[in-house]
Amino acid sequence: MYPGPVVYAQEDDKVIVRVTNESPYNITIHWHGIRQRLSCWSDGPSYITQCPIQTGQNFTYEFTLVQQKGTFFWHAHVSWLRATVYGAIVVYPNNGVPYPFKFPYEEHIIILGEFWMKDMVQIEQAVLASGRAPPPADAFTINGQPGPNYNCSADDIFKIDAVPGKTYLLRLINAALNQEHFFAIANHRLTIVEVDAEYTKPLTTDRVMLGPGQTLNVLVTADKPIARYSMAMGPYQSAKNVSFQNITAIAYFQYFGATANGLSLPAALPHFDDNLAAKTVMDGLRSLNPVTVPKDIDRNLFVTIGLNVQKCRSKNPQKDCQAKGGGVMAASMNNISFSKPNISILEAYYKNISGYFTQDFPGVPLKFYDFVNGAPNNPPNDTNSLNGTRTYVLDYGTKVQLILQDTSTVSTENHPIHLHGYSFYVVGYGTGNYDPDTANFNLVDPPYMNTIGVPVGGWAAIRFIADNPGAWFMHCHLEIHLSWGLSVVLIVKNGEGPLERLPHPPKDLPRC
Helix, strand or coil, X not given: CCCCCCEEEECCCEEEEEEECCCCCCECEEEECCCCCCCHXXXXXXXXXXXXXXXXXXXXXXXXXXXXXXXXXXXXXXCCHHHCCEEEEEEECCCCCCCCCCCCCEEEEEEEEEECCCCHHHHHHHHHHHCCCCCCCCEEEECCECCCCCCCCCCCCCEEEECCCCEEEEEEEECCCCCXXXXXXXXXXXXXXXXXXXXXXXXXXXXXXXXXXXXXXEEEECCCCCCEEEEEEEEECCCCCCCCCCCCEEEEEEECCCCCCCCCECCCCCCCCCHHHHHHHHHHCCECCCCCCCCCCCEEEEEEEEEEEECCCCCCHHHHCCEHHHEEEXXXXXXXXXXXXXXXHHHHHHCCCCCCCECCCCCCCCCCCCCCCCCCCCCCCCCCCEEECEEEEECCCEEEEEEEEECCCCCCCCEEEEECCCCEEEEEEEECCCCXXXXXXXXXXXXXXXXXXXXXXXXEEEEEEECCCEEEEEEECCHHHHHHCCEEEEEECCXXXXXXXXXXXXXXXXCC
């Protein structure tokens, strides 16, 4: 199936999924947004919490949805296979617990995706071998369908049949690989009621922006004249000098009584580089109720995120070093590009096997400078990063504040940063260089998220309590940036209590 099957569950359910790999490639499945309370072994990122499931093998994922409900999704977490291996997870509230908004007439899942006509593993290998940026997608898709703007699928268009006067809940999921996206419905307003599977105060807008890995629940009411209205998905491209797909994917929000083969009213999407449109929605997001934000911070971390161009070390530079200045593209956190090991970091940590990772990721940049306006930018002479499988270790119960700062080496860009194993409060968000003296923090009702779009040329401040032991991946959810090394692993140590310790690994944990 494409997209894959939906996993339906209720809050606090135990979920058991047996994954059998019938593909020719190594595979793992990540349950995006599920906090994996004491079940880090089932989180899924390859070589971080497990070795991949090899061809013909299987592995059973088990986890409990502890105090979690809303819209999540699952996807492959090996190579670029998540381009086509993904599906929704819908977790309903417990019986008798209502939504904090009027019950909708219907619910619909809408998954945004990207599609390539070639084998994704071969594309990734070719891109990394060349040292250059990846090719744009051949199409954007809404629930697997590109829609009428592409010459391949004029008859295959996802459609919602709308009853006039009724309100619909749309569960939006961005499962795209390398592109962030705007979404809008012609002539209709969207009311955001949930972000990353956490309720928000209602926020009404004409359009939304989702980075890969982000989910949004929106309400839309069929209160316009009877017609066929376009649901449109187009690119948000904040980096400069990058080629991207610019053909809009279309689905239909079609009222009963509308002419079946008539024209659809077009949806107005922002210009592809409209940074303000992306920022405006984020500025308005608030948790539904006041929340308990960690106040007395134990560990202040400052992490720069951005791109690099490494010096060419190939004997065949014309073939292997096609980035700017004859270099090789890379990406980093605190100017360290993450190298995946060839066994699972969690297994090496749990079994105390040395030699596969170090515990010396720096909690602050190795060098401070004007990150947004004065970054080194003479590739590849001053744009190199260090390489290493470095982790950062936190004691159980540590109250963490993490500043994520975009940099302008190669280009500033909006980076969707995802943290496995946790949700976090986004207490601050702004453009330019982070300045603790002028930053405005919301410590009353900040949104609770698992993937934050760090704004182009800006910063985000997040807070969480490290109370879930394990090895947790934090990375950019633009897959090319992950391939280039824009990631780190946070190791959270065991606590003292019986429910504060990571259990033994499952017996069927895949072997490398």
